Amino acid sequence: MRKFAATYLFTGKGKPVRNSILICDDDGTILDVEHRDETFREEAGVEYYSGILVPGFVNAHCHLELSHLHEKISEKRGIAGFLGEINRLRNAGEDEDGKAMQAADRRMWASGIAAVGDISNSDASLAIKQKSKIKYHTFVEVFGFHPSRAERAFDKAVQVQSEYHNNNLPASIVPHSAYSVSDSLFLSVSEQAEKDYGILSIHNQESESENEFVKNGTGPIADHFQYNLKLDLPHWKGTGNGSLHRILSSVPKENKLLLVHNTYTNKQDIERLVANRSLNNTWFVLCPNSNLYIENALPPVSLFRESGLNVCLGTDSLASNHQLSILEEMITLQQHFETLKLEELLSWACINGALALNLDAELGSFEVGKKPGVNLISGLDLKNLKLTQNTKVKRLL
Incomplete structure (x- = not known):
């Protein structure tokens, strides 16, 4: 099992959200998306990234x-x-x-x-x-x-x-x-x-x-x-x-x-x-x-x-x-x-x-039971949520 968190998480629907953890099985199947409040701090066993986590x-x-x-x-x-x-x-x-x-x-x-x-x-x-x-x-x-x-x-x-x-x-x-x-x-x-x-x-x-x-x-x-x-x-x-x-x-x-x-x-x-x-x-x-x-x-x-x-x-x-x-x-x-x-x-x-x-x-989306892949988009304008010429993508799963 792997747990991912980033500055934002895009589930596939709605706006990107903060303070969320994506939990996946080893084969990439989505097990859960846990949303925290503003007091969210680092937790053991969670991989943290700067950017936005998005489906494949x-x-x-x-x-x-x-x-x-x-x-x-x-x-x-x-x-x-x-x-x-x-x-x-x-x-x-x-x-x-x-x-x-x-x-x-x-x-x-x-x-x-x-x-x-x-x-x-x-x-x-x-x-x-x-x-x-x-x-x-x-x-x-x-x-x-x-x-x-x-x-x-x-x-x-x-x-x-x-x-x-x-x-x-x-x-x-x-x-x-x-x-x-x-x-x-x-x-x-x-x-x-x-x-x-x-x-x-x-x-x-x-x-x-x-x-x-x-x-x-x-x-x-x-x-x-x-x-x-x-x-x-x-x-x-x-x-x-x-x-x-x-x-x-x-x-x-x-x-x-x-x-x-x-x-x-x-x-x-x-x-x-x-x-x-x-x-x-x-x-x-x-x-x-x-x-x-x-x-x-x-x-x-x-x-x-x-x-x-x-x-x-x-x-x-x-x-x-x-x-x-x-x-x-x-x-x-x-x-x-x-x-x-x-x-x-x-x-x-x-x-x-x-x-x-x-x-x-x-x-297409982070929903329990799906296996969409996990991408990290980084190098974007996080303040205004805009892509830039420096934006990159990395496959995490």
């Missing part, structure tokens, strides 16, 4: 398979430039894929991440996930812009999903985005999701060019399809509406839905969302460092807060980020949105991510 983080959006592309793609080129580089480099250095994924997995664990929602296009990361200390939910992602690719793309995804299920690893089939999946492929994914009641995750409004292509069939993404991928576009007709509208009309309302990035989501989009599905099973996953890396833009966080949306955090991939650190994502948000409270950021990083991935029975 949840990275709700990652691409482990792209780890070998770390620092190989230039920043701030826009989504079309980024996709072009991914297409050109994706299969380069395949011999290093496994080592890069393994290193990324270990670094995420060391940085306090307890669970990951990982986008996969194959079973290349399966062996790593089997051995990892991190809990993974794998989103088997399908592409298929042209209808002729739909059946083949979906059949491959079913095969990959089966590999994960056969190894007792949770996985669901998901569409890449509103602009890269045909109507027929969307339908197959939706029918499978209804059958499995699987979690859906989709890249949403990561760029303004995404809205432009879905609405009008023009712009940088159209150029990417034509000139980089050599695809014919006559079958594609602009819908007259933005990206989110197509997503909402293509996925089942009852399934949990993770909308990822949302950099160019506006008030009208949110109103349409509220009119079409429940906010209770809809999650907005923010990956701010990736948004800055690719588009040099950030999502309208203040709008999301005002709208009462469920928010959680992701890192995206090492192809579009300098590290896979949820703490660094929180620091970036704190720097750009000064009114964000620490308890909001921590809720997004911990319990909200666990809820989004159906892992809240074990992770």
Whole structure:
């Protein structure tokens, strides 16, 4: 048994509290959270720290398979430039894929991440996930812009999903985005999701060019399809509406839905969302460092807060980020949105991510019987409870 105390303790809900002791079994299971009064003094057998004790983080959006592309793609080129580089480099250095994924997995664990929602296009990361200390939910992602690719793309995804299920690893089939999946492929994914009641995750409004292509069939993404991928576009007709509208009309309302990035989501989009599905099973996953890396833009966080949306955090991939650190994502948000409270950021990083991935029975908060991991956040402004450039995280358990 181990007992921990720090300047503050964040249980997963509410504000960080003082004068509290976290009691854990040797395997990390939470046995109790004891709250003391202001007369609290050091007690024998308790490990004391300066900082805040928080549950393990949840990275709700990652691409482990792209780890070998770390620092190989230039920043701030826009989504079309980024996709072009991914297409050109994706299969380069395949011999290093496994080592890069393994290193990324270990670094995420060391940085306090307890669970990951990982986008996969194959079973290349399966062996790593089997051995990892991190809990993974794998989103088997399908592409298929042209209808002729739909059946083949979906059949491959079913095969990959089966590999994960056969190894007792949770996985669901998901569409890449509103602009890269045909109507027929969307339908197959939706029918499978209804059958499995699987979690859906989709890249949403990561760029303004995404809205432009879905609405009008023009712009940088159209150029990417034509000139980089050599695809014919006559079958594609602009819908007259933005990206989110197509997503909402293509996925089942009852399934949990993770909308990822949302950099160019506006008030009208949110109103349409509220009119079409429940906010209770809809999650907005923010990956701010990736948004800055690719588009040099950030999502309208203040709008999301005002709208009462469920928010959680992701890192995206090492192809579009300098590290896979949820703490660094929180620091970036704190720097750009000064009114964000620490308890909001921590809720997004911990319990909200666990809820989004159906892992809240074990992770996300310090509650008796759970096994969420224990992180110490230090180097922050304890007087004002703000993260700073000097803030660090250390895994204690």
